[in-house]
Amino acid sequence: MSKRGRGSRDERERKAIKLIEAALYVSGRPLDLKTLGSVSGLRSKRTLTKLIKQLKENYANRESAIEIVELEDGRYVMQLKTEYTAKVRKLAVRPLLTTGPLKTLSYIAFRQPVSQSQVVAVRGTHAYAHIKELERMGLIQRKKEGRESIITTTEFFSDYFGLSRHLPKLKEQLKKILFGKEDSKLTP
Template sequence: MSATAEEGTKESEDEENRRELAMLEAALYVAGRPLKVKTLGYLIGTRSKRKVRRLVAMLMKEYERRDMALEVLEVEDHRFVLQLKTEYSSKVRRLAARPLLTDGPLRTLAYIAYRQPVMQKHV
């Protein structure tokens, strides 16, 4: 194999790793809860737990290197979670407690969803 072909293979592997890392990061972010290795593997199209663990370890190192407010941790039962570091959580906790909708509008939407189609005058 020529040096150029080896470089091309290496670049395509790096690109694939970046895509898989991005998918794992997105999954951990959106889930908001710990995810199993099997679930993460399914998302990137592999059954190899070793590969998933290697990629998550890379993601963990990247978050450590950035030294920002988020971290990737392994929790019980070999699950992984993207979370806020503890030193930041007490300062921003009250922001997370605010619901997007208060009880009134939420009840109205629930009523509409349950009774649909419904006329505005019946709401």
């Protein structure tokens, strides 16, 4: 290959990396290879994966507070590293949830599948309003089992917070975020 051809390819790859980075930044949610390929103009999954890996390494090498994570389903998300979240949370334009609904959501995420009556018993009667709000936002879902409603988080919940969709893995991630270790015991 001529220098000119290689230089042209290198330039296209640099531009593609910038477009991938921009897409991950702007979306604020996990993106699949098809979407990233469409944005970057790349058709080859191999090339796309190689460039995403380079971008991930760039962030890791400069010890950035931001990381690019590959989720177990093959999607990628740009997110703030967990160790910085608590320190800058107050600077967010508008929090997704106020403290009460967030605590209710945390309890549901840890205990799922969990009955609505158990959530209300632990969180109080105000949890009914929290559950309605969380369901309206698409973060949880309720299913009737006899006379009881069973609550679980949704795929949107996992995507929004950059967590696994696989329940055991999700619970481990939550423990690591809250307790800083993977073998912590959950307490009510």
